[in-house]
Amino acid sequence: MALLHVAVSVLTLLSVGHSAPITDCESLTKPVGIQGREQLLGRWTYIAESSDVDGSNVLTKQFVDTIWGKITASEKSDVLHLYQVQKIFDQCFAMKANLTLANNTISMTTPFNSSDILLNTGCTDCLVFLSRHNIGGSPHLGLQLLSKRKIVSANELQEFKKQASCLNLTSPVVFDPEKGFCPDESSSQNPEAFDLNTLIASMDSGDTDVLERFFEKILNPESLMKMFVRIMTNTSEWVSEMENWQ
Incomplete structure (x- = not known):
C-alpha cells in the first residue's frame, strides 16, 4: 500500500x-x-x-x-x-x-x-x-x-x-x-526506478526456489547489505549470488 x-x-x-x-x-x-x-x-x-x-x-x-x-x-x-x-x-x-x-x-x-x-x-x-x-x-x-x-x-x-x-x-x-521518499512516477524529478516486476518476471522456477531458501535463513545483515548492492547494480549476478546462500 x-x-x-x-x-x-x-x-x-x-x-x-x-x-x-x-x-x-x-x-x-x-x-x-x-x-x-x-x-x-x-x-x-x-x-x-x-x-x-x-x-x-x-x-x-x-x-x-x-x-x-x-x-x-x-x-x-x-x-x-x-x-x-x-x-x-x-x-x-x-x-x-x-x-x-x-x-x-x-x-x-x-x-x-x-x-x-x-x-x-x-x-x-x-x-x-x-x-x-x-x-x-x-x-x-x-x-x-x-x-x-x-x-x-x-x-x-x-x-x-x-x-x-x-x-x-x-x-x-x-x-x-x-x-525522504522517491518522487511520484509522473514527476519530472523522478529518477529512473529499478523495475522489480521485470526482475521477478525474468526469474524461472529454479531461481524462485533459490530465492525462497534464501529468505528462510537468518543471515548476517552486513554481508547481506554488500550482496544486495551488487545484485541491484548488476542483475545478471542474481542467481549466482543467491546460490551462494543455499
Whole structure:
C-alpha cells in the first residue's frame, strides 16, 4: 500500500493525532469489513510493518528507508491498481500490481501471491493490513500500518505495536520519513526506478526456489547489505549470488 511524501500541517496532526487507542487483543485482531474500494484509494504512507519471519525486521531495517504507494481504480469494480515505490540505499525500486477485492479480502497473484484483510484500528486515517503469503512453501503473516500522513501519533504507533504483539509477530520496524521518499512516477524529478516486476518476471522456477531458501535463513545483515548492492547494480549476478546462500 503506500507512503505520503508531502508535509502535513500541524493542525492536521492535532486534529487526527489524538484518537483513542484500542488496547485489548480481541479488538485489535478483529477483521473489519471493507466499505467499498473508495476506502482504499489514494496515496498511502507505509508507517511500520511486522512479520512472523525470523530476521525479517533486521533485513527491513537494514535495507528499506521509506515506502509509498498509490492505489487507483480500474474499469472493473473488483480490481484495483497498485503502484509502490521503495527507497533503498537512496535508490528507487518500483513495483506495479493488480489487486482483486472480494469478500473483504484483497488478493494479488503477481509479482507474488498474497492476500490481505483489514484489522481494527483507532487511527482515523490509517489502514492496518494483515497479510498472508508463502515463503519456502510455508505460510507466513505480515502486518502493515499505512496512513494518509507520513507520521502518526505516539498512541497510534503504540496501538500498532500492541497489535503485532497480540499476533505473536516481531517488533515492528518503523520507517523514518526524515530519510525522504522517491518522487511520484509522473514527476519530472523522478529518477529512473529499478523495475522489480521485470526482475521477478525474468526469474524461472529454479531461481524462485533459490530465492525462497534464501529468505528462510537468518543471515548476517552486513554481508547481506554488500550482496544486495551488487545484485541491484548488476542483475545478471542474481542467481549466482543467491546460490551462494543455499
